[in-house]
Amino acid sequence: MKMVPPWRLNQLLERVETGPICTERDFDLRILYPKLRSLIKEYDLKFDPEEIVPSDDSLADDLWNAAWDLYLDVGTLCLSNHRRILFEESEIKEAMRFSSSEITVGTGRDARRMGKREIEDTRTPHCILSPDITCDEEIFTPYTIAYLQEPLADGVCAPILDTIEGIPIKSGSPMEVKASIAHAMMFREAARRVGKPGLNLQSVGTAESDAAQIAVSNPEWGARPSDTRFVPSIAELKIDYSLLNKMVHFHQYGGIPGALFGPLYGGYSGGAEGTALVGIAFHIMALMVNQTYWSLYFPIHFRYSYNTSRELLWVLSVTYQALSRNTPFISLSGGFTDAGPCTPMVLYEAAAHGLASTVSGANLWEIATAENKHKNRATPLEARLACEVGYGSVEERLKREDANELVKGIIAKYEGKLGNAPLGKMFQECYDLKTITPSKEYLDLYEGIKKELGDMGVPSI
Amino acid sequence: MTENALIERLKESIIAYDEDEARKVAEEIVTADIDPLKVIEEGISSGANVVSDKFESEEYYLPELMLAGEAMQAASEVLMGGLSNEKRDEMEARTVGTAITATVFGDIHDIGKNILSMLLTVNGFKVIDLGRGVDSMEIVQRAREYKADIIALSALMTTTMPSQKEVIDILEAMETRDEFIVMVGGGSTSLLWADEIGADGWAEIAPKAVELAKELVEKRRRG
Numbered sequence: 001m002k003m004v005p006p007w008r009l010n011q012l013l014e015r016v017e018t019g020p021i022c023t024e025r026d027f028d029l030r031i032l033y034p035k036l037r038s039l040i041k042e043y044d045l046k047f048d049p050e051e052i053v054p055s056d057d058s059l060a061d062d063l064w065n066a067a068w069d070l071y072l073d074v075g076t077l078c079l080s081n082h083r084r085i086l087f088e089e090s091e092i093k094e095a096m097r098f099s100s101s102e103i104t105v106g107t108g109r110d111a112r113r114m115g116k117r118e119i120e121d122t123r124t125p126h127c128i129l130s131p132d133i134t135c136d137e138e139i140f141t142p143y144t145i146a147y148l149q150e151p152l153a154d155g156v157c158a159p160i161l162d163t164i165e166g167i168p169i170k171s172g173s174p175m176e177v178k179a180s181i182a183h184a185m186m187f188r189e190a191a192r193r194v195g196k197p198g199l200n201l202q203s204v205g206t207a208e209s210d211a212a213q214i215a216v217s218n219p220e221w222g223a224r225p226s227d228t229r230f231v232p233s234i235a236e237l238k239i240d241y242s243l244l245n246k247m248v249h250f251h252q253y254g255g256i257p258g259a260l261f262g263p264l265y266g267g268y269s270g271g272a273e274g275t276a277l278v279g280i281a282f283h284i285m286a287l288m289v290n291q292t293y294w295s296l297y298f299p300i301h302f303r304y305s306y307n308t309s310r311e312l313l314w315v316l317s318v319t320y321q322a323l324s325r326n327t328p329f330i331s332l333s334g335g336f337t338d339a340g341p342c343t344p345m346v347l348y349e350a351a352a353h354g355l356a357s358t359v360s361g362a363n364l365w366e367i368a369t370a371e372n373k374h375k376n377r378a379t380p381l382e383a384r385l386a387c388e389v390g391y392g393s394v395e396e397r398l399k400r401e402d403a404n405e406l407v408k409g410i411i412a413k414y415e416g417k418l419g420n421a422p423l424g425k426m427f428q429e430c431y432d433l434k435t436i437t438p439s440k441e442y443l444d445l446y447e448g449i450k451k452e453l454g455d456m457g458v459p460s461i
Numbered sequence: 462m463t464e465n466a467l468i469e470r471l472k473e474s475i476i477a478y479d480e481d482e483a484r485k486v487a488e489e490i491v492t493a494d495i496d497p498l499k500v501i502e503e504g505i506s507s508g509a510n511v512v513s514d515k516f517e518s519e520e521y522y523l524p525e526l527m528l529a530g531e532a533m534q535a536a537s538e539v540l541m542g543g544l545s546n547e548k549r550d551e552m553e554a555r556t557v558g559t560a561i562t563a564t565v566f567g568d569i570h571d572i573g574k575n576i577l578s579m580l581l582t583v584n585g586f587k588v589i590d591l592g593r594g595v596d597s598m599e600i601v602q603r604a605r606e607y608k609a610d611i612i613a614l615s616a617l618m619t620t621t622m623p624s625q626k627e628v629i630d631i632l633e634a635m636e637t638r639d640e641f642i643v644m645v646g647g648g649s650t651s652l653l654w655a656d657e658i659g660a661d662g663w664a665e666i667a668p669k670a671v672e673l674a675k676e677l678v679e680k681r682r683r684g
Contacts, residue, residue: 025527028524028527029524029527029528029531033524033528079569134619134649160619160620162619162620162622168623169620169623170567170620170621170623170624170627171566171567171568171618171620171621171624172566172567173567176620206620208567208618208620208621209567234569234570235570235572240569264523264572266519266522266523267522267523267572268522268523268524268572270522270523270524271519271522302522302523302572302573302576303666305648372648373648373649375619
């Protein structure tokens with residue numbers, strides 16, 4: 001029986017208070033940035049736009065070794081007290097040796113295995129479905145049910161409320177606590193209504209603050225110990241007291257914390273190579289600082305918040321290959337599309353994300369759309385396609401080199417529109433809110449694109 | 462070294478985001494008694510434009526942008542230090558405007574705001590960056606303290622957008638709303654939201670926000 005995380009909780013929390021003092025600017029520009037540049041040079045890391053899903057194991061291992069050096073050298077910055085949290089090599093090795101590569105989420109007959117995957121794994125990916133976006137409170141329940149009823153959903157994350165009983169929710173205010181409790185109650189009830197009372201309900205998106213997260217922990221009406229929870233990180237390789245408060249609570253309560261991080265391509269990590277290195281280092285931080293069993297990883301373009309370009313799919317692919325070959329880490333690849341629902345482009349992007357991620361060794365978290373900033377603008381259909389393609393790639397025993405050619409073929413259909421993608425439609429325009437079924441228009445489009453992808457050789461179920 | 466060669470060296474040091482070199486060249490420029498206005502225009506501003514273009518084309522990323530900003534700052538401090546009061550006033554009058562930037566209360570996401578701060582700096586604004594998760598009253602007080610032209614408020618999450626409105630509410634309650642241009646931005650915001658809360662401007666991405674900031678300051682100055 002593996003017993004990490006938590007890894008030596010008191011030791012970590014003490015270290016948070018005793019690490020070297022460092023300003024955020026120095027951390028970003030004088031510690032992280034030069035180290036990244038020197039490692040990229042030392043390991044001769046290069047993004048190749050023709051090898052989006054590379055088959056080169058040595059590249060994956062070089063990335064892992066470079067990220068290991070990076071994290072040992074840089075560590076994590078705690079913004080609340082301006083201290084770096086640093087670890088010895090032996091400490092990280094100890095934590096990795098005793099960490100779990102497989103966990104159970106959910107409960108009863110709805111319990112599911114969530115495990116580490118290998119490159120070209122013959123096991124299907126664990127799939128969590130999520131719109132990742134705010135919604136009108138009037139449609140919260142049908143919106144949530146639409147995701148819960150998807151057969152491939154091993155877990156669901158509900159849309160986020162930004163009003164409750166018509167009153168705007170301000171982060172950090174008492175209204176956030178009230179709304180988060182309402183969210184948890186409605187989410188639990190929706191799961192019961194679809195006949196999946198024990199399903200893992202990723203909890204609770206409306207609860208941004210530590211106080212609100214703690215308030216929704218309740219085995220009867222709220223987040224159960226069998227549900228997954230988030231201990232987010234701050235870009236890049238940063239944390240604060242509020243996030244650590246969540247971590248301590250989740251371990252005391254008995255939940256299944258997962259880390260959440262999206263390194264920004266174009267931000268402090270620079271280009272594709274640096275973003276991949278920071279992404280891998282974030283996974284080490286997840287174990288040591290966030291103290292989590294699993295991670296949701298979503299590198300995105302700093303300006304447009306998608307990850308379906310060549311550069312970002314490469315970042316995802318090489319990150320997962322490096323992790324698969326060198327760690328026991330369980331990680332889900334979060335998709336972010338540029339286009340919105342009910343457009344051909346969003347379906348192409350979803351397919352490319354599901355395919356590149358699954359073959360490279362990831363589980364799936366599908367899928368934020370329309371640059372993840374437009375209310376009500378995501379549906380289960382594009383998430384379904386991403387997961388179906390992931391499953392198909394496993395059934396077909398797809399190899400990386402085959403996946404690479406297929407992904408390039410899919411990308412050719414949309415990459416000219418990245419940065420200027422169609423906004424698409426809102427959930428309530430794509431689904432009948434009474435029957436909670438997709439519109440004929442979107443269903444026909446989904447079937448058509450799925451057939452087109454199949455004709456190209458892209459497998460799905 | 463000739464006057465033009467020194468100015469060109471300063472420009473190149475900014476493009477190469479080399480703070481030490483920028484400071485050193487600026488000291489040589491002060492010793493050579495070259496017209497600081499010419500140095501600002503042909504050295505610093507010209508170098509900043511190149512950096513800005515490289516960032517736009519993704520040849521440079523955020524660290525290079527920020528380091529170039531530090532090089533500009535270092536050179537400017539040296540040049541300003543060597544000036545008479547009269548000349549310093551003349552130089553400060555050439556600043557495009559003063560901007561307070563902040564990520565609002567409850568929001569820890571500050572990279573978009575950092576990009577905006579640096580782009581405003583390289584485009585000639587004096588920028589006071591208050592950081593992330595900043596209390597609304599603190600933003601208003603600092604804007605008054607610095608006699609800012611612009612208050613630029615970033616919010617990534619829908620649930621932190623109300624804090625943008627809160628800043629405007631405080632300005633109105635203190636009867637100082639007319640003294641400032643309030644711009645809002647960030648992942649979840651929109652033009653509709655900006656109009657709804659009575660902001661003066663909104664832009665989807667930082668480079669567009671800089672253009673808008675210039676327009677709004679210019680419009681205000683024209684009355």
